[in-house]
Amino acid sequence: MMKIVNSINELRCHLAEDKQKGKRIGFVPTMGALHAGHLSLVNRCVSENDICVVSVFVNPTQFNNPNDLLTYPRTLENDCRLLESSGCNYVFAPTVEEMYPEPDTRVFDFGKVSQVMEGARRPGHFNGVAQIVSKLFYAVEPDVAYFGEKDFQQIAVIRAMVKQLDIPVEIVDCPIQREVDGLALSSRNTRLTPEQRQKAPVIARTLKESITFVPEKSVREVLDYVVSTINAVPEMEVEYFEIVDGNTLESIENWSDTSYPVGCITVYCGEVRLIDNIKY
Incomplete structure (x- = not known):
């Protein structure tokens, strides 16, 4: 039976029991509005781990365009239905207040990987990504986390962050999922x-x-x-x-x-x- 959890403390309590039993924890962070691309990550996570945790959280600190944040699709109810049928164990769906009880003032420096391409055109974007993914990693403490290769640069940034913060998690990149006509799922x-x-x-x-x-x-x-x-x-x-x-x-x-x-x-x-x- 899948559980929907809104608080970090509740999530940690559930996962502490699983970890005590020696279960391997897999994690898929998402911003919701799930499609087949996300579900391919979830399916892999379910198949390779004892416990699958999926977060659904639209992170405000990675949007440098307020309108983009405003228009980002939010479909939690449907997301949960899809996740339950995929074999997910826990959906972590926190509020902004839960993830940011106070402003996160951390500023990361990952060198070139966060400064080119997306980094050059979306100031602060990857800093926001590092803030939220590190917070989620601290909350879940997964053994392994799965990311889609469509966000190729983001994976490089997350690998750099994990190394810099010394977070003991394996990062797995998964192939881009496409529509029949080739368009990358998004x-x-x-x-x-x-x-x-x-x-x-x-x-x-x-x-x-x-x-x-x-x-x-x-x-x-x-x-x-x-x-x-x-x-x-x-x-x-x-x-x-x-x-x-x-x-x-x-x-x-x-x-x-x-x-x-x-x-x-x-x-x-x-x-x-x-x-x-x-x-x-």
């Missing part, structure tokens, strides 16, 4: 109009096409091709596309600069901000 997709939804798959399609150019075409040629192809579609505008070393997130100039090149992209489809990435 809670934001629900905000697309029907016309925009038809156009949005050009992101994944163009990224996939760009793989065929490697290594014959240069990094610069691939960058230009992806940006110009997507920008040619009405209502689509690339905010950035960078090809980076998948470990350091440093931009590369030549394919020989790294054995792990990853293309990371953010595109506005109307007012909806969509992210994706591809491994070359």
